[in-house]
Amino acid sequence: MIEVKNLIKNYGEGEVVTRVLRGIDLTIPAGQFVAIMGKSGAGKSTLMYQMSLLDQPTGGSVILDGVVTDEFDEKERTTFRLKKLGYIFQDYALLPELNAVENVEVPLLMLGLTNAEAREKASKGLEAVGLGHRLNNRPSQLSGGEQQRVSIARAIAQKPDILFADEPTASLDSVSSEDVIKVMRDLHAKGQTIVMVTHEPEYAAFAERVITLEDGQVVSDKMQIARTVV
Amino acid sequence: MFKDTLRVGFMLGWKQIRHASKWTTGLIIFIMMLTFLNLVAVSGILVGLIEGSVKTYEDQFTGNVFISTLTGEKSIEQSPSLISTLETIPGVASYTARYTGGVTVEANYRERRDPKALRDSVGTTIVGLDPTIEDDVTGLSKNIVEGEFLTNQDGGYVMLGANLLEQYSPLGSGDDVGYPTLSNIKPGSRVRITVGDATKEYIVKGILKTKVDEISRRVFVTKGEFVRIAGRTDLNLNEIAIRAEEGYDPALIKRDLVESGAKDIAVVRLSREGLPQFLLDMIDTFAMLGNGISSVGLIVSSITIFIVIFVNAITRRKYIGILKGIGVSASAIELSYVIQSLLYVAVGSAIALFLIYGVMVPFFNAHPINFPFSDGILVAPLSGTIKKLVILVIATLLAGYIPARMIVKRNTLDAILGR
Numbered sequence: 001m002i003e004v005k006n007l008i009k010n011y012g013e014g015e016v017v018t019r020v021l022r023g024i025d026l027t028i029p030a031g032q033f034v035a036i037m038g039k040s041g042a043g044k045s046t047l048m049y050q051m052s053l054l055d056q057p058t059g060g061s062v063i064l065d066g067v068v069t070d071e072f073d074e075k076e077r078t079t080f081r082l083k084k085l086g087y088i089f090q091d092y093a094l095l096p097e098l099n100a101v102e103n104v105e106v107p108l109l110m111l112g113l114t115n116a117e118a119r120e121k122a123s124k125g126l127e128a129v130g131l132g133h134r135l136n137n138r139p140s141q142l143s144g145g146e147q148q149r150v151s152i153a154r155a156i157a158q159k160p161d162i163l164f165a166d167e168p169t170a171s172l173d174s175v176s177s178e179d180v181i182k183v184m185r186d187l188h189a190k191g192q193t194i195v196m197v198t199h200e201p202e203y204a205a206f207a208e209r210v211i212t213l214e215d216g217q218v219v220s221d222k223m224q225i226a227r228t229v230v
Numbered sequence: 231m232f233k234d235t236l237r238v239g240f241m242l243g244w245k246q247i248r249h250a251s252k253w254t255t256g257l258i259i260f261i262m263m264l265t266f267l268n269l270v271a272v273s274g275i276l277v278g279l280i281e282g283s284v285k286t287y288e289d290q291f292t293g294n295v296f297i298s299t300l301t302g303e304k305s306i307e308q309s310p311s312l313i314s315t316l317e318t319i320p321g322v323a324s325y326t327a328r329y330t331g332g333v334t335v336e337a338n339y340r341e342r343r344d345p346k347a348l349r350d351s352v353g354t355t356i357v358g359l360d361p362t363i364e365d366d367v368t369g370l371s372k373n374i375v376e377g378e379f380l381t382n383q384d385g386g387y388v389m390l391g392a393n394l395l396e397q398y399s400p401l402g403s404g405d406d407v408g409y410p411t412l413s414n415i416k417p418g419s420r421v422r423i424t425v426g427d428a429t430k431e432y433i434v435k436g437i438l439k440t441k442v443d444e445i446s447r448r449v450f451v452t453k454g455e456f457v458r459i460a461g462r463t464d465l466n467l468n469e470i471a472i473r474a475e476e477g478y479d480p481a482l483i484k485r486d487l488v489e490s491g492a493k494d495i496a497v498v499r500l501s502r503e504g505l506p507q508f509l510l511d512m513i514d515t516f517a518m519l520g521n522g523i524s525s526v527g528l529i530v531s532s533i534t535i536f537i538v539i540f541v542n543a544i545t546r547r548k549y550i551g552i553l554k555g556i557g558v559s560a561s562a563i564e565l566s567y568v569i570q571s572l573l574y575v576a577v578g579s580a581i582a583l584f585l586i587y588g589v590m591v592p593f594f595n596a597h598p599i600n601f602p603f604s605d606g607i608l609v610a611p612l613s614g615t616i617k618k619l620v621i622l623v624i625a626t627l628l629a630g631y632i633p634a635r636m637i638v639k640r641n642t643l644d645a646i647l648g649r
Contacts, residue, residue, distance in 0.1 A: 054555055055643040074642075075559070082557020093552040093646070095242075097249035102241075107556050109238050112231070154556065 145176025262578025273520020358456020571630025
């Protein structure tokens with residue numbers, strides 16, 4: 001579960017302060033698939049960065065699964081991200097010198113799995129996203145859609161409590177985007193909590209809740225019947 | 231957690247190395263190799279200048295242990311007894327016994343028309359020796375530059391040190407500086423040698439030229455000739471140069487000699503103990519100079535590694551951010567860069583070590599550098615080399631760690647977004 005209380009994020013100092021988040025309050029229960037929407041500059045990605053502990057808010061509080069994270073130092077935030085959170089980045093963010101299975105293995109090895117356990121789990125994760133035949137391909141040998149699916153496999157390999165996705169389809173063509181959305185839909189069907197930032201309504205339709213931001217504030221927060229057919 | 235950090239750090243570092251530009255990696259390794267060579271070889275050759283001189287002195291003159299006359303004495307009393315004792319001491323491979331005395335050597339006396347003109351003569355030391363044994367111990371015959379080495383049958387012949395001759399002496403005629411030399415001497419020339427009241431004419435058989443001044447300023451005859459001209463009938467020697475068996479500590483030979491009472495009748499010392507203090511100080515000074523020069527190379531290579539790792543890390547800032555984002559600890563990321571530095575220094579040093587001990591040291595031992603006052607060798611004791619290796623490794627690891635730390639410490643999100 002995610003609880004956000006009076007979340008504020010400013011950039012800059014003195015007279016050139018940009019107020020990106022202006023006191024946001026949110027609660028996202030476990031197992032929910034939430035889409036965060038809004039125009040460019042509305043603060044949707046910034047909100048996700050604060051909730052996912054990639055950034056430190058200027059004010060307010062982020063509570064993840066009952067843990068108040070406000071006083072975490074950098075090391076604690078990294079450890080928390082490793083154990084509890086998964087990320088899907090817009091541009092896949094794979095390490096170019098590692099092949100697909102090695103990219104997925106990295107967080108598993110950090111968690112203390114043996115090499116064999118990590119390899120097995122990473123391979124299964126890639127098979128689950130339809131890339132069982134591409135284990136040893138490096139990112140440069142994969143299409144955009146395949147790279148994003150590797151990114152998803154990496155994000156979910158350690159079974160995170162919450163999966164964050166930052167515009168996961170923005171860099172993909174429509175076919176690849178649909179593949180990625182299918183994977184996320186299936187994950188949600190298995191009970192995965194997902195927070196997805198997107199500006200594409202057709203993909204937001206797969207979420208059961210849509211939060212819309214404008215000028216750093218929530219202007220709309222609606223439950224909906226999630227679309228299930230791609 | 232520490233084990234996992236190590237594991238992931240190694241994996242990331244190794245993968246980066248494997249996929250790095252081979253030319254860049256090769257160049258950095260080459261720089262590390264040169265740095266280590268510089269660290270060892272510069273001071274090694276500077277020290278080797280003096281060590282070469284010391285080694286030549288030991289090889290050609292004193293042996294490993296040197297017995298000489300006590301101050302104020304003309305010769306070593308009870309020499310036959312001392313020789314008998316020496317024969318029983320373990321570790322002695324060979325020794326050569328010498329008689330010495332002061333002489334005047336005169337040349338060109340047959341051509342001198344004016345009896346009032348200055349005579350072409352020099353004062354020096356005459357050495358009576360067994361040429362065969364001497365050559366076994368000191369290999370002096372290798373230093374003959376003209377003519378031939380003496381044999382035991384060479385009564386009436388003499389070998390001259392090259393520094394007594396005008397054509398070889400660095401001082402030329404030497405008249406200006408008070409060290410006269412003999413002119414127009416070559417094998418076959420005649421010289422007159424005077425010891426006390428006794429004078430005898432000798433034919434020059436050979437000319438010896440070495441970088442040990444004690445040899446190059448002496449004249450040599452057989453023992454029999456020495457006894458005849460010097461009138462020495464007591465069989466008391468002046469010098470004994472002892473060579474120890476390979477791998478045997480000469481200090482043990484000296485100890486045994488001292489314990490047998492030799493120190494009461496002679497000076498017993500290791501070859502190095504006879505060296506002037508200034509020479510020993512020069513070794514230390516040259517070592518310091520070499521280390522000083524080498525440390526510049528060390529700084530340059532450290533800066534090179536720093537720049538390489540810094541550029542590498544800064545261009546990979548986004549990936550560093552991603553790694554942190556997915557939960558890889560800062561230590562693991564830093565370690566991956568330290569691993570790269572470690573590889574550079576390990577491979578570079580390994581190549582340098584091979585070059586030093588596999589190529590350079592054997593080469594310089596076989597072909598010493600011909601310096602004016604010594605045959606320079608490369609002195610690279612293993613303990614000193616290991617110390618320098620440790621210094622280089624530490625410097626390189628720091629040069630790899632610091633820039634990686636600087637980049638890793640930056641804000642995770644800024645790194646991911648390339649801000």
